[in-house]
Amino acid sequence: MKIYVPGDAAAKALGADDVARAVVTEAAARGVEVTVVRNGSRGMIWLEPLVEIVTDQGRMGFGPMLVADVPALFGDAEAHPKALGLVEELPWMKRQTRLTFARVGVIDPLSLAEYELHHGLKGLRRAIAMEPAAIVQEVTDSGLRGRGGAGFPTGIKWKTVHDAQAPQKYIVCNADEGDSATFADRMLMEGDPFTLVEGMAIAGLAVGATKGYIYTRSEYPDAVSQMQKAIEIARAAGVLGASVLGSGRAFDMEVRVGAGAYVCGEETSLLNSLEGKRGVVRAKPPLPALEGFMGRPTVVNNVISLASVPVIMDRGAAFYKHFGMGRSHGTMALQIAGNVRFGGLFETAFGLSLGEIVDDIGGGTASGRPVKAVQVGGPLGAWFPRELFDTPFTYEDFAAKGGLIGHAGLTIADDTVDMLKMARFAMEFCAIESCGKCTPCRIGAVRGVETLDRIGGGDASGIPLLTDLCETMKSGSLCALGGFTPYPVMSALTHFPDDFTATHKEAAE
């Protein structure tokens, strides 16, 4: 009997380790031989721990599983109270276009053999047979844009590094996923780490870099150990090392762990941190592509950007590009979170409306109350009211509505949310996490908290002050921490003015 019990951190946080142990114990007690595979999560977090049993028809799902539900798995499984049917046939799975996450939840994350059976390493093999400039061109033609937030075309960044002359170049993977409501990087690293290894190796071949770093967070211990194991396995198998898959070209990589600073997700702050310095943001120019890690040409890309490269190289640029809408090509891994009935990761082509995502896919709130607001793009993203639910999920459409898609995290809040309090939190977060370089960010955010407290206390004269302050932060900040904190603040004020009126009770911490 083969049973999958996710080893994903969210599944574990919901009891997957206990369930896995119970499966082994129960099987032993019954004298049944089982193989337990700790797969990644399918992304249906509301069903975690989601256990799967391999049958002749396919993989049957059961969830959300408790330890007490385990014995019945060994009886008439179809009559199990938590039976979900074939996992691949569930509507949530069938509606997706899984390109980057095709293997996550499906394979044993640390089996290179299974990885290859599921099309792994095909992109890298193709890249090895190509000229570096042709790889860069393929990525450019795919229309892939940075999934870390800014949406910069990945191929163009690679070309700059490719064209630069230097004795050493680097690939740095930004896995510092600090935005609230995001966990795609984490799920990919835990559920299919070889995809990131392969994507980084292709990037290395494309730009002439022989060394890669994954900079991730101390809040992600499972992802750290999973990536480290995958790198060792890949090295032992010759996927990494002095001669990548026997190509005669070198690429190797290692994992580095941050130390609890949100701003280190900003690429230049990240590079300083990687060099062992304070994570202060650097002024640009010079671009990291020309003077990055250790002053050398460096590709800095998000996990999902790099992990989308293998499928692009395998299936071709045109295949990837035809998904999406307008200038937002390919797929995006939506992370639907907060007060939501069906929360999790949903990979789909760009272009669904926000309302479809929140109401149809997410199923509305977990509390059953009306959705009041959705914050898209993490702590620097705008809050969207229902009136804007027809906005298509693309970089351009969200920008046009005064927002951003960022790393595609969505925080759903019901009608009990106090938007003044959320605005205050945005300012407080900026004050706590500011790298300290710019006055408008460092001091402005503290003033923002004070001003919001005045408004909360009934002093309406604070509102124009807040608006001015946001203007100053927008124009006078070096990076998007100070520069974009006005998005959540001003969107809260603009779309939910009633929460900022005199009758409103004082905002408590």
Add this chain to the structure above:
Amino acid sequence: MPLDESAVLSRVNEILAEHNGMEGPLLPILHAIQESFGHVPQAALPVIAQHLTLSRAEVHGVMSFYHDFREQPAGRHVLKLCRAEACQSMGADRMAEHAQRRFGIEWHETTKDGAVTLEPVFCLGLCACAPAAMVDGRLVGRLDEARLDALAEELR
């Protein structure tokens, strides 16, 4: 109990040696030291500084930039509660108040018996099963008052 300074120094020197040849070794070194001692002892700073040809102030400056590094030991257990938006939408503020009342401490404080230190954290990547917490490296999703009380009993 104060740490024996020569024991600290010999372990720090081992750690420094293990990180020889690394590009940008300071954060990995500080993590390894904190892993060994539960905090970064003052006595370690000049040794690290000399080894990396930095000033002591520079090393201290780096250490103090990051929320993770401690100058003082924490309690026997560290309870981190997520304070970020997705968790707030599912009652993180209520969880924080409950924990603070239950343990009688504020953020960053340790209970008098030295059992628990309470720390805020901004996102654990468990935003679809909020509110989230981390107890000494173990993750907890869909936290509620009952789970918190059970944890409080456990963390003695």
